[in-house]
Amino acid sequence: MSRPAADWTRFLEAIRYRGVYPTRQRAEEAARLVLAGLSRQLDASVRAQLAAALPAEAARLLKGEEAAARPLSGRAFVAELAARAGTGLAQARWDTGSVLTVVAELTGPDLLDRVLDRLPPGHALLFGRAELSRPA
Numbered sequence: 001m002s003r004p005a006a007d008w009t010r011f012l013e014a015i016r017y018r019g020v021y022p023t024r025q026r027a028e029e030a031a032r033l034v035l036a037g038l039s040r041q042l043d044a045s046v047r048a049q050l051a052a053a054l055p056a057e058a059a060r061l062l063k064g065e066e067a068a069a070r071p072l073s074g075r076a077f078v079a080e081l082a083a084r085a086g087t088g089l090a091q092a093r094w095d096t097g098s099v100l101t102v103v104a105e106l107t108g109p110d111l112l113d114r115v116l117d118r119l120p121p122g123h124a125l126l127f128g129r130a131e132l133s134r135p136a
Helices: 008-019 024-041 044-052 056-063 074-085 089-107 109-117
Strands: none
Touching: 008 024, 008 056, 008 089, 024 056, 024 074, 024 089, 044 056, 044 109, 074 089, 089 109
């Protein structure tokens, strides 16, 4: 998979627009927090695929953390980000959605399906997708 034309600056501008952040610096803070957190939720194979679809700095952030033994639910993921950032749940949820919806746009539906297949329930909404029930 080739790296998309979008570079880090345009990636941050997309997040800034989506999150209605007042500055690019604020968008970058959200991006760094969320991408590092997402890195801890995914195994190396999926992280590498996702990293290949994103700008180089985003890819570096995705590869920078060791995966947790067990990924968190969507709700617990947001709570962990809130604790790390020292913010409330509402702000962490906003940051997460602002970043991950841009990630979803860059990666496309097939790769996003693979990412979501590796995550517990509750993550699809964070990427801007409806959460559908999985067959038992």
